[in-house]
Amino acid sequence: xxxQRKYPxxxxxxxxxxxxxxxxxxxxxxxxxxxAAELGxxxxxxxxxxxxxxxxxxxxxxxxxxxxxxxxxKDKISSLEKNNKVTIYTNSQLEKVNGQVGNFKVTLxxxxxxxxxxxxxxxxxxxxxxxxxxxAQVEKGAGSFLxxxxxxxxxxxxxxxxxxxxxxxxxxxxxxxxxxxxxxxSKKLKEANHNVYVFFDxxxxxxxxxxxxxxxxxxxxVTFIRGTNNLKIGQEEGKFSLTTxxxxxxxxxxxxxxxxxxxxxxxxxxxxxADTGKLAEILRVNLGPGGxxxxxxxxxxxxYSNRQGIYFVGAxxxxxxxxxxxEQAGAAVNSIYQLSVADVKELMEKTPLIDVIKCAYCLTCxxxxxxxxxxLLYEIEGAAWDGAPYLHPLACQKCGCCVAxxxxxxxxxxxxxxxxxxxxxxxxxxxx
Amino acid sequence: MADFNPSxxxxxxxxxxxxxxxxxxxxxxxxxxxxxxxxxxxxxxxNAFDQGADGVMVLACLKENCKHFxxxxxxxxxxxxxxxxxxxxGINAERLAYSPVAANNxxxxxxxxxxxxxxxxxxxxxxxxxxx
Amino acid sequence: MIIGERKPLEEVFDRTSSFNKILVLGCxxxxxxxxxxxxxxxEETAEAISLxxxxxxxxxxxxxxxxxxxxxxxxxxxxxxxxxxxxxxxxLACGVGVQTMVDRYPEKIVLPGLNTTFLGYxxxxxxxxxxxxxxxxxxxxxxxxxxxxxxxxxxxLNGPCGGSSEGKCEISGDIEIECGWHLxxxxxxxxxxxxxxEEVEPPKNWSTSFHGGPRKIVREDVKIVRGE
Numbered sequence: 001x002x003x004q005r006k007y008p009x010x011x012x013x014x015x016x017x018x019x020x021x022x023x024x025x026x027x028x029x030x031x032x033x034x035x036a037a038e039l040g041x042x043x044x045x046x047x048x049x050x051x052x053x054x055x056x057x058x059x060x061x062x063x064x065x066x067x068x069x070x071x072x073x074k075d076k077i078s079s080l081e082k083n084n085k086v087t088i089y090t091n092s093q094l095e096k097v098n099g100q101v102g103n104f105k106v107t108l109x110x111x112x113x114x115x116x117x118x119x120x121x122x123x124x125x126x127x128x129x130x131x132x133x134x135x136a137q138v139e140k141g142a143g144s145f146l147x148x149x150x151x152x153x154x155x156x157x158x159x160x161x162x163x164x165x166x167x168x169x170x171x172x173x174x175x176x177x178x179x180x181x182x183x184x185x186s187k188k189l190k191e192a193n194h195n196v197y198v199f200f201d202x203x204x205x206x207x208x209x210x211x212x213x214x215x216x217x218x219x220x221x222v223t224f225i226r227g228t229n230n231l232k233i234g235q236e237e238g239k240f241s242l243t244t245x246x247x248x249x250x251x252x253x254x255x256x257x258x259x260x261x262x263x264x265x266x267x268x269x270x271x272x273x274a275d276t277g278k279l280a281e282i283l284r285v286n287l288g289p290g291g292x293x294x295x296x297x298x299x300x301x302x303x304y305s306n307r308q309g310i311y312f313v314g315a316x317x318x319x320x321x322x323x324x325x326x327e328q329a330g331a332a333v334n335s336i337y338q339l340s341v342a343d344v345k346e347l348m349e350k351t352p353l354i355d356v357i358k359c360a361y362c363l364t365c366x367x368x369x370x371x372x373x374x375x376l377l378y379e380i381e382g383a384a385w386d387g388a389p390y391l392h393p394l395a396c397q398k399c400g401c402c403v404a405x406x407x408x409x410x411x412x413x414x415x416x417x418x419x420x421x422x423x424x425x426x427x428x429x430x431x432x
Numbered sequence: 433m434a435d436f437n438p439s440x441x442x443x444x445x446x447x448x449x450x451x452x453x454x455x456x457x458x459x460x461x462x463x464x465x466x467x468x469x470x471x472x473x474x475x476x477x478x479n480a481f482d483q484g485a486d487g488v489m490v491l492a493c494l495k496e497n498c499k500h501f502x503x504x505x506x507x508x509x510x511x512x513x514x515x516x517x518x519x520x521x522g523i524n525a526e527r528l529a530y531s532p533v534a535a536n537n538x539x540x541x542x543x544x545x546x547x548x549x550x551x552x553x554x555x556x557x558x559x560x561x562x563x564x
Numbered sequence: 565m566i567i568g569e570r571k572p573l574e575e576v577f578d579r580t581s582s583f584n585k586i587l588v589l590g591c592x593x594x595x596x597x598x599x600x601x602x603x604x605x606x607e608e609t610a611e612a613i614s615l616x617x618x619x620x621x622x623x624x625x626x627x628x629x630x631x632x633x634x635x636x637x638x639x640x641x642x643x644x645x646x647x648x649x650x651x652x653x654x655x656l657a658c659g660v661g662v663q664t665m666v667d668r669y670p671e672k673i674v675l676p677g678l679n680t681t682f683l684g685y686x687x688x689x690x691x692x693x694x695x696x697x698x699x700x701x702x703x704x705x706x707x708x709x710x711x712x713x714x715x716x717x718x719x720x721l722n723g724p725c726g727g728s729s730e731g732k733c734e735i736s737g738d739i740e741i742e743c744g745w746h747l748x749x750x751x752x753x754x755x756x757x758x759x760x761x762e763e764v765e766p767p768k769n770w771s772t773s774f775h776g777g778p779r780k781i782v783r784e785d786v787k788i789v790r791g792e
Binding site: 295399400403413415424425 | 465468473476499
């Protein structure tokens with residue numbers, strides 16, 4: 001009566017669609033697409049706006065090399081456009097995702113038209129949003145207050161001339177981008193003979209070469225002052241001054257420090273992209289701290305999500321530097337490749353098996369699977385309820401949560417069945 | 433009860449506690465491998481008692497450290513539920529315990545198991561257990 | 565779907581205490597879906613009974629099984645032979661299942677192991693909510709999908725009563741109960757159909773509800789008369 005029924009697809013029928021969807025056409029998306037195409041996977045790259053490039057295209061220089069980011073990206077974009085493995089859609093968005101790794105059925109909105117596609121894996125590279133708040137109410141000369149991104153865009157223009165005073169304020173946040181930007185500006189500004197003051201809460205220099213850079217710019221005469229909370233901005237006829245007390249000095253020595261500055265550069269709040277929550281719902285993935293994509297889990301690799309075949313690269317998981325993004329893209333593509341060549345038959349033997357006759361289709365397993373590895377199928381032959389959940393062997397991580405939750409005990413886990421457990425319990429007391 | 437040697441079953445998550453339990457070979461303790469704390473079933477815990485265990489411990493990963501995100505939390509919830517059942521049955525709920533153990537924390541595993549073992553020794557054999 | 569809740573174990577032990585061969589019979593439909601009486605719960609309950617009896621030094625033979633749907637004669641017939649081997653059946657089906665068993669096997673003793681609580685749906689995994697009282701005369705079209713019979717504590721058809729404050733019913737104590745008519749009002753407002761609040765509903769025909777005794781539906785078109 002309780003014979004196990006296998007239902008489709010059989011291991012031979014399970015193919016891994018060698019096609020990667022990259023969502024987001026910024027630096028992370030471009031790098032991911034490039035890596036995937038290098039490994040021989042075909043790539044669909046979709047971008048929400050009219051053109052590729054994203055925020056990285058607005059950067060004017062990098063701290064660790066003389067490379068011009070915008071030019072570098074332009075080259076990459078044009079080589080992607082020439083690559084016949086890569087299809088690029090602008091003005092397009094991700095609407096729906098069904099299925100599991102290897103056979104995602106994805107619905108895209110391409111310039112207003114809906115298109116369905118078979119996709120093997122998805123790389124999310126949707127980036128972040130910046131929000132800048134003026135540090136003071138200014139009547140005249142608001143142009144003196146710039147966020148880092150605004151400053152970066154007009155860097156060459158503003159850094160020309162001589163002996164201007166720049167105040168770089170880096171408020172503490174969870175990321176190191178603000179600090180590293182301040183350092184890289186300090187270096188360039190000092191080279192052009194400007195006066196530079198950096199106000200910071202925590203100097204984050206964990207990135208390669210940045211500590212050296214910090215010491216270097218200090219020696220070159222950039223003033224670093226810790227504490228950003230006691231900055232008072234005074235204004236007079238479009239001229240600005242900053243008053244503060246260095247909190248690091250002993251009380252006796254502490255006296256007011258007044259800096260007349262030309263430009264006040266502050267770091268933006270780095271926020272997850274506006275669509276991140278919506279996309280997480282579409283993809284059925286968990287959000288991490290701060291609303292970014294990264295699932296904060298000790299055991300998960302940095303680019304992994306809580307679903308196999310969906311990866312997060314770049315600022316959408318955590319704002320990061322370009323060379324790290326490049327590594328993340330490599331990691332994501334590598335693991336896609338590994339999944340595409342995995343032995344499905346072997347995995348299937350270890351995957352919990354759902355007995356469709358016993359299954360009441362109550363959705364408990366579907367809801368309690370931490371990896372969202374379960375699909376709901378219909379018109380299953382022999383099933384008690386016409387349909388049954390299907391546990392995808394590639395997506396399943398073999399944790400057994402569904403096995404424990406099933407109210408009809410319709411799921412059996414090879415190696416941990418009742419008989420196996422009983423065998424173990426038989427040993428009770430026998431060892432002594 | 434000085435000559436009473438309790439038998440203790442430890443249901444150990446293979447990602448953490450079982451790695452330790454394998455190394456430690458303690459008399460009277462039967463470690464059982466489970467793939468994740470989330471796989472623990474009420475039935476299996478009760479069954480272990482039925483099969484002659486004097487105590488059962490569920491050992492899974494540290495908080496927010498589960499490979500499968502919430503397996504350890506589920507294990508803890510289930511243990512609490514079964515504790516309620518045991519009380520209803522008339523068995524001391526102290527015979528069942530949940531503890532998080534890390535894979536590199538042999539000392540803690542030893543301590544926990546020893547503590548439980550001593551506690552069981554004091555409690556005496558399981559209520560209604562047929563003495564062999 | 566029918567929502568149930570397992571009876572407190574003490575009650576189960578007490579009711580089954582005089583029997584020595586117990587068959588715990590789950591149901592694989594509604595009560596399995598609401599995680600109260602499926603195969604898993606049947607096995608758990610059986611194990612608990614066995615442990616309890618061991619403790620009391622009154623060994624017992626317990627077996628756990630489950631039926632596709634305990635409210636169908638054909639499905640429970642499959643367990644006829646098995647039932648004959650046991651003194652009592654502890655049914656984990658809803659009240660309907662228990663009575664179907666008794667109806668089919670009047671010579672057997674069938675005990676309920678479950679409290680059948682209401683008709684409802686899962687708000688999320690592990691949370692169930694009542695939203696139909698099977699009154700037999702649906703008014704959901706008028707109130708645009710929120711049942712005044714169930715959601716209003718007083719089952720008023722012309723609400724609200726005036727006792728609700730901040731969307732909560734006046735009988736709310738430790739547990740906050742939402743005012744059904746507040747929900748209806750908010751929904752009508754969102755749909756732009758507040759006019760309905762002004763309409764006066766005539767008294768409802770409660771004879772279709774339980775107030776007319778146990779209800780029965782007979783459909784001659786689908787009834788099968790053998791030998792036709």
